[in-house]
Amino acid sequence: RIPLVIDTDTAADDCFALMIGLTDPRADLRAITMVAGNVGFEQQVENAFLTLEVVGRRGEVPVHLGARQPLEREWASASDVHGDGVGGQQREGSEQAADEPAPDALVRLAREHAGALTVIAIGPLTNIALAVQHDPGFAANVAELVIMGGSINARGNITAAAEYNIYVDPEAAQIVLDAGFASVRFVTWDPLSLRDVVFDQARIDSIRSLGTRRSDFFVTANQQTFEFDVAVGVGGSIHCDSLSVLVALEPALVLEERGYFVAVETQGELTRGATVFDWRAVAPPANATAIEAIDRERFVEYMMRMLAEG
Ligand code: BDR
Numbered sequence: 001r002i003p004l005v006i007d008t009d010t011a012a013d014d015c016f017a018l019m020i021g022l023t024d025p026r027a028d029l030r031a032i033t034m035v036a037g038n039v040g041f042e043q044q045v046e047n048a049f050l051t052l053e054v055v056g057r058r059g060e061v062p063v064h065l066g067a068r069q070p071l072e073r074e075w076a077s078a079s080d081v082h083g084d085g086v087g088g089q090q091r092e093g094s095e096q097a098a099d100e101p102a103p104d105a106l107v108r109l110a111r112e113h114a115g116a117l118t119v120i121a122i123g124p125l126t127n128i129a130l131a132v133q134h135d136p137g138f139a140a141n142v143a144e145l146v147i148m149g150g151s152i153n154a155r156g157n158i159t160a161a162a163e164y165n166i167y168v169d170p171e172a173a174q175i176v177l178d179a180g181f182a183s184v185r186f187v188t189w190d191p192l193s194l195r196d197v198v199f200d201q202a203r204i205d206s207i208r209s210l211g212t213r214r215s216d217f218f219v220t221a222n223q224q225t226f227e228f229d230v231a232v233g234v235g236g237s238i239h240c241d242s243l244s245v246l247v248a249l250e251p252a253l254v255l256e257e258r259g260y261f262v263a264v265e266t267q268g269e270l271t272r273g274a275t276v277f278d279w280r281a282v283a284p285p286a287n288a289t290a291i292e293a294i295d296r297e298r299f300v301e302y303m304m305r306m307l308a309e310g
């Protein structure tokens, strides 16, 4: 089993990324680390604990609290997109977060699983940058870092040029890219996400008809995001965070992936947080890869199977 940490701003799609980490037999989820992002920090923590409950794993995986704001910027909420991130659902339990802060947990787990740990970052990169700053050996200890963020073609969602996770903390993203990780894999906000991981009305209807606790949770937690994304022309709720977990577990899912030198715009006014993927033959050596095609049916079937199960 692959030792994993998921670093998350838990709301809507993040819940189902966590669900994969918590239920897939190939995953050994060692910790959930929380970072400022989508919705209020305390609400995100509630959402992570609720997800543990929905899959029957209450108290089994520690939840560590990390950065409550970006390194240098004001926090930018996405509550207009996600609401509270779970459609008003509340957990029954009262488990508490671990005492150890998220960046420390990342550093410790990377040491304990040196050369084997996969870190999946599905929120802004603040905690990962703090772990890099706390331990110069952190990047070398991590086998693989999967990042949901950015856009190969600099077409964003929170602004025209920037994807939300990178926009919120561009300085952190640049620190992470400079850190020398052996493998950084991007799941970007591009046709890859927009085309392949959308749950449109027909898919939501078939999920609803599964009638399981997980499927009810899915439909309710994603309702507000679904309505927002339909209104802005995307066509349904988007699950690029779930895809980011699954690419780490299921190599056959990835059909095309190529290396790029990637940098983040930290100065621009119109382009703050835009990712620049150098596509040229004369580009500097690659510091990351971008996943450019996936087996879409396989992804959807996986999600349906997971949601049918419990
Ligand atoms: C990213 O931001 C959030 O809305 C999603 O959870 C995803 O991580 C997409 O821009």
Ligand code: CA
Pocket: 008, 009, 014, 037, 038, 122, 123, 241
């Ligand atoms: Ca997210």
